Amino acid sequence: MTYLSSRNGEDIESVYRTAEDMNYHSVCLHVLADSIRSAGLIMASWFLSLGIQNAEVLCLGLVSVAIFMLVMPLFKATGGILLQMTPPSIPNSALSKCWRQITAREDVLEVAQARFWELVPSHVAGCVSIQVKKGMDDRPILQFVHGLYHDLGILDLTVQTDEI
Structure with missing residues (x-):
């Protein structure tokens, strides 16, 4: 500890x-x-x-x-x-920065939801729902999002993409 x-x-x-x-x-x-x-x-x-x-x-x-x-x-x-609260080890400013970087991409229309919590001490999980332009290949977006949150220490991340 x-x-x-x-x-x-x-x-x-x-x-x-x-x-x-x-x-x-x-x-x-x-x-x-x-x-x-x-x-x-x-x-x-x-x-x-x-x-x-x-x-x-x-x-x-x-x-x-x-x-x-x-x-x-x-x-x-x-x-x-x-209570599945956002872990204090990850600053809200870092999560907001990731949110802004994702929404700044041309192929992303909106980040609908983002939720992060600790499963056990020092093991953070999360889920993100992203709305992308219809007909876009979502693999580069998924790699980008996973890379952003991986750098923060969020290794278990579920990303849902919806085409609009």
Whole structure:
């Protein structure tokens, strides 16, 4: 797993290179959460021995916040995959540039739809629907489109061409 951050260090985003990275991270977080929970129980019993009332509630709140903060990056990454969101590793500006380059071709009338998502971490898939002029050979267009998106790291691409 790799961590990316902005210059000021505020935005931290986890990027998993493989599905196994995500699995290992979830196992590690599970063990760490169990350890934090055990430490919270020990701390609560110590606070109770000092006579602090509601020590269980205090420690339970601290443990809950700590575990939530630890698992949030995994939740965000998993949620992005399950919701089939556009991967954060591919900038929207790059996708827009590809869209413009395709529509700039003489034989292309319109790019009707373009959709990209992660199947598993670091494995992006996509589909594009293109309307081309009637009677045009679509093989050069298909090669061009596949080449554009291949350069972005989208290896599984379905291109549908419709003649108008």
